[in-house]
Amino acid sequence: MSELPIAYARIRKAASDLIAGQDAPPLALEPILATLGVELRRIDVADDISGILIRSAERNVVVVNAKHSEVRQRFTIAHEIAHLMLHEGEEVHVDSAFRVNLRDPRSGTAENIEEVEANAFAANLLMPAEWIRKALVGTWIDVNDDSEVARLADVFAVSPQAMLIRLTNLLRR
Ligand SMILES: [Zn+2]
Incomplete structure (x- = not known):
């Protein structure tokens, strides 16, 4: 099996560049979208679609599933920003719920790698390691509780599942 490397250092850098100017959770996505000139549209799309990135010379658009919870929409928006920042892509990229949850590129196709990278970027953007550390100063978190x-997920406006994955990854290092 040929494994393509995940560009974690590049992902961390790209995410922290976008966070500059903010210093506490929850991360505000609106100013980042504004800086990038991305238009956000919350639309009732099919349940199994999480988000869509539409690139054009005039304007980039992120569509997010209005039926999904706010925290899920935030993760999807961050995921689509990742594709815009990190990946050369087709004009229209549709992300299913599966893609936005893909953790391990079990089949190391370039496409799967990009999905894993987009999720890593979204986690770094919404849950910066530094902010997590600050939130946990003087305290201890039991990841089994x-x-x-x-x-903690509420503080960062992410889903408990996303926070659990992030904490597990940070603790493993
Ligand atoms: Zn994706």
């Missing part, structure tokens, strides 16, 4: 993870 759902209510503790959920409380």
